[in-house]
Amino acid sequence: MKLPKASAAASAVVLALTLTACGEERADDARSIAPETPRYEVAQDVELDSPTLAKAKERGRLIIGSKADQPYLSYEDPATKQRSGFDIEIARMIAADLGFGEDRIEWKTVQTGVREEAIVQGQVDYYVGTYTINDQRKELVGFAGPYYRAGADLLVRKDEESITGPTALDGRKVCSIVGSTALQEIKKPKYGAQTTELSKYSDCVQQLLDGHVDAVTTDDAILKSYAASDPDKLKVIGRAFTYEPYGIGMAKDDRPLREFVNDSLERRWKDGTYRRIYDATLGLSGSPYDEPPAVERY
Numbered sequence: 001m002k003l004p005k006a007s008a009a010a011s012a013v014v015l016a017l018t019l020t021a022c023g024e025e026r027a028d029d030a031r032s033i034a035p036e037t038p039r040y041e042v043a044q045d046v047e048l049d050s051p052t053l054a055k056a057k058e059r060g061r062l063i064i065g066s067k068a069d070q071p072y073l074s075y076e077d078p079a080t081k082q083r084s085g086f087d088i089e090i091a092r093m094i095a096a097d098l099g100f101g102e103d104r105i106e107w108k109t110v111q112t113g114v115r116e117e118a119i120v121q122g123q124v125d126y127y128v129g130t131y132t133i134n135d136q137r138k139e140l141v142g143f144a145g146p147y148y149r150a151g152a153d154l155l156v157r158k159d160e161e162s163i164t165g166p167t168a169l170d171g172r173k174v175c176s177i178v179g180s181t182a183l184q185e186i187k188k189p190k191y192g193a194q195t196t197e198l199s200k201y202s203d204c205v206q207q208l209l210d211g212h213v214d215a216v217t218t219d220d221a222i223l224k225s226y227a228a229s230d231p232d233k234l235k236v237i238g239r240a241f242t243y244e245p246y247g248i249g250m251a252k253d254d255r256p257l258r259e260f261v262n263d264s265l266e267r268r269w270k271d272g273t274y275r276r277i278y279d280a281t282l283g284l285s286g287s288p289y290d291e292p293p294a295v296e297r298y
Contacts, residue, residue, distance in 0.1 A: 035280040037089055038273050040096035050257040052125050052250060053098060062100040064091045065110040065124030065249075069202040072225040072282050074129050076109065083107055086221075086282035087246075090147055091128040093273060094248070097264045111199050113179035116140045119249050126250040126261070130219055132181050133247035133296070142254060143247035144261035147274075149293045150219035151240025152182035155226060157208065158235050163215055165239040169193040172214040175204035182217045185242050201226070209233060219244050221282060228284070245293055262295045 046053070056062045066087055067074035074087040095105055110118045115131060118124050119141045130150070133143045154174075156163050163172065170192030176183035178197045186193050196213055198204050204216045205226050216223065220240050227234045248261055268274045269292055278289055 035276065035283075037280040038093075038276045040093050040101075040273075042096045042101040043099045046097075046099040048098075048256050048260055050254050050260070052254045052257050055122075056098075056100070056125050061104045061106050062095050062098065063106045063108055063123070063125050064095065065108045065115070065118055065127035066091060066129040067111075067201075068109040069200050070130065070222055070225060071229050072284060073222060076107075084281070086148075086277060087128045087130065089277040089281055090248075091126075093268060093277065094126070094128075094261055094264055098260070112177045113199065115179075115249060119251065122251070126248055126257070128248050130222055130244075131247055131249050132219075132244045134181065137249075138252075140252060141249045142252045142258050143249060143296075144258045145247035145265060145295060146245035146293050147248065147265050148221070148246040149290065150221045150244040150246060152185055152217055152242040152244065153220040153223050153240050154237040155205070155208065155216040155218075155223040155234055156214065156237060157211075158231075158233050160214070160235075163237065165237055166191055166217075166241045169215065173212070174215045174217055175207050175213040176217045177201060177204065180218055181242065181244060182219065186217050205234075225282070245296075259297070262297060265292075266295055 066083070068076035068083075070085065073085040074083070075085045076083050092102065092105070095101075108118070108124050110124065110127060110129070115127055115129075116137060119127055133146055137143070154163060154166065162168060166186065169186070172193055173196060174186055174193040175196040175198060176186060178199055183195065183197060187195055196204070196207065198207070201216070201218060201222060204213070207213045208216050220236060223236045227236050250257055250261070274292065275289065283289055
């Protein structure tokens, strides 16, 4: 499929969120050296036999689901309501290729446990938010990608020495998110962990800081972002114990849209846009750049 030219929408610098976590002076310094996110040229007259795109054109805007509490990934500034982060930029990039600029995007915060419901019921046109592709979810929704390779890890307090990996969790309290693949893994008897299940990553991190749990588990990209926001108090163990390919969720039967997004992702990897997005967002967390995995078409 021949893709239209990519599109237009510049975003605010992602490190605005560190004002509360690291102090205003530190955030200002970071912003002064942070790479800028790309600008996307909005494609014109996109023709695609996609029911999802047809509905978006009819309503005049694209509804994109994502998270709002993941620094460097999917973050909504509570004061300005501006969105920033790696997943947000990937979503904007695709929107532009579909013909929708920032002024025609409606963002919808969707929590982990209800992502499939939001997609199936048509509450969002597509979803970008640390969403692991797996066979169970494919029974309900469709996936484009993967566009990023992550793995479950552990976030602990900076002075923690006894937790060196998942095998050191016997009897320890671990917090994760309802519906997450990391939670399903860490609940296995072989780890012996006592689990706490909450609805937001930020709540789990606060539980860790307050001493109510011993570790937080989810994808390493998410954990590194929180560690980067409070490096004096938090650290990531750095021993991933699952493979989490992030995909873009959409209606299960909308194959034309899925193929279009896959083509868009591949083209953006080749032209360098993907790397520029990474460097300006998730790369600032200290997580090293890695080439994205190959798109899986089905």
